[in-house]
Amino acid sequence: MKLETAFTMDTSSIKYGQGVTREIGFDMEEQGCRRVMVVTDPNLGKSAPVAVTLEALRGRGIDAVLFDRSSVEPTDVSFKEAIAFAADGRFDGYVAVGGGSSMDTCKAANLYATHPADFMTYVNPPIGRGAPVPGPLKPMMAIPTTAGTGSETTGVTIFDYLEMGAKTGIASRALRPIRGIIDPENTRTLPKMVAACTGLDQLTHALEAMTALPFDRRPAPEHPRLRPAYQGANPISHVWASRAVEMISRNLVKVVDNPGDDAARGEVLLAATYAGIGFGNGGVHLAHGMSYPVSGMVRDYVPEGYPAGHAIVPHGMAVCLNAPAVFRFTAPADPQIHLYCARLMGCDVSRAKPEEAGEILANAVIDIMRKVGMPNGLKAVGFGPQDVDKLVEGTLPQHRVTKLSPRPAAPEDLRRLFLDSMTLW
Numbered sequence: 001m002k003l004e005t006a007f008t009m010d011t012s013s014i015k016y017g018q019g020v021t022r023e024i025g026f027d028m029e030e031q032g033c034r035r036v037m038v039v040t041d042p043n044l045g046k047s048a049p050v051a052v053t054l055e056a057l058r059g060r061g062i063d064a065v066l067f068d069r070s071s072v073e074p075t076d077v078s079f080k081e082a083i084a085f086a087a088d089g090r091f092d093g094y095v096a097v098g099g100g101s102s103m104d105t106c107k108a109a110n111l112y113a114t115h116p117a118d119f120m121t122y123v124n125p126p127i128g129r130g131a132p133v134p135g136p137l138k139p140m141m142a143i144p145t146t147a148g149t150g151s152e153t154t155g156v157t158i159f160d161y162l163e164m165g166a167k168t169g170i171a172s173r174a175l176r177p178i179r180g181i182i183d184p185e186n187t188r189t190l191p192k193m194v195a196a197c198t199g200l201d202q203l204t205h206a207l208e209a210m211t212a213l214p215f216d217r218r219p220a221p222e223h224p225r226l227r228p229a230y231q232g233a234n235p236i237s238h239v240w241a242s243r244a245v246e247m248i249s250r251n252l253v254k255v256v257d258n259p260g261d262d263a264a265r266g267e268v269l270l271a272a273t274y275a276g277i278g279f280g281n282g283g284v285h286l287a288h289g290m291s292y293p294v295s296g297m298v299r300d301y302v303p304e305g306y307p308a309g310h311a312i313v314p315h316g317m318a319v320c321l322n323a324p325a326v327f328r329f330t331a332p333a334d335p336q337i338h339l340y341c342a343r344l345m346g347c348d349v350s351r352a353k354p355e356e357a358g359e360i361l362a363n364a365v366i367d368i369m370r371k372v373g374m375p376n377g378l379k380a381v382g383f384g385p386q387d388v389d390k391l392v393e394g395t396l397p398q399h400r401v402t403k404l405s406p407r408p409a410a411p412e413d414l415r416r417l418f419l420d421s422m423t424l425w
C-alpha cells in the first residue's frame, strides 16, 4: 500500500472582533452579492445577531431574505426545505447566523441550489453516492452564535438521514464558507449548559485532531482530488488544535460560571475557530464516531437550559461522554502526544510514565466536565449496558471518522469503550 505524503491546510478567512457582525453588508458587497439568503433557526429568528445581520446587509442596498426554519437537529427533510427555498430565491450569496445546524443547513442550500442534483448525489458513502462537487459554490459567510461547532471553517455538513435513522453528511472543500465572522457580542446570551456543551465539543475536536492517525499513515489517494478533508494529524492541524486546547482549558469554566466575562468568552469563541481549523484539516475520530448513535438513540433526557419536552443529548455532551474512554484506548498508539494534550490542559506530566498517558488525559477531561456540570456518563443520560449492541451498530457506519483512530477499533473494542463510558467518576 502506498502511503500519503502530502497534506493541505484549507480554512475560511476569519474576521474576529467585538461588533464585526455590523460589517457583514460590506463583506458581502465586496463579493459582488446583491441578493442574499440569511439562514437561521426559529429560536434565533428575532435575535439581535440576526437583526444586526439583516440591517447591515440592507444598509448596503443588498436584498436580504431571511430563512428562519433551519432545524436545530437538521435532517434530510429539513435540508430539502432550505434547498427548495434557496433554489426558488435565485440568491447570489448566503449568510448563516447561528449554531452548527444553521451553518450546515446553509451549506446544503448553497450546494444544491448552485449544483442541482438528486439529494443523495453528494452525500458521504456508503449512505450516499459521494460524488465530487463539480465546482465552486456561491459566496457564503458564517456568523456563529455558539462557541461550538467550528463549522464556519469546515467543508462539512451533518444531518440525520431519517429513513435509516443514521447521521451522515456531505464533505467537500467547496462547502467551506469563504469567511467566518467571529463576534463575541453574539455569544453573550448563551445559556450555561449550551456554553458548556459547545465548549467541550470544541475541546474534543482539538484533542481528537491532535491524537488522530497521522496523515502519513493513511493510504495515498488515487487522485489528488480524492484527498479527504479530514487528512489525519499533521503539522498544521497540530498548531491550531494545540493552541485551542490551551485556550479552552483555561477559559471554559470561567465562561460557564460567569457569562459576562467578556475576555474569557472571546477567548473560547476564538479557540472554537482554532479548533475548527485543526479538526477541519486533521479530522476527528472515535469520540465523534461514537457520539452519533448516542445522540440518535436518546429516549427522554432533557438537559437543563434546553427546551422542555424535546429529548436531546446535545452533540458536545455526547462527544465528551465518550472521550475519556477513547483517550485511554488510543494513548498506547502515541503516549507522548496524549501526555502533551494533558499538559496543555494544565496537568503536570513531568514525572508521568508513558503507560499512564491515557489515564492522565482521561482524568483531565473528566475534571473539566465536572466543573462545567456535565452528567456522569452515558447512564446519567438514560443508557445502560443493554444498549451497547445498538450503540456499536450505530458507530460502525461512521467510517469516515472512526478510520482516523490512531488505534484500529474493532466492534469488540467499541463495546468496551461504551461500557467504560457508562459512569465516569
Ligand SMILES: [Zn+2]
Pocket (backbone or CB within 6 Å): 149, 201, 202, 205, 288, 315, 319
Ligand atoms: Zn463536534
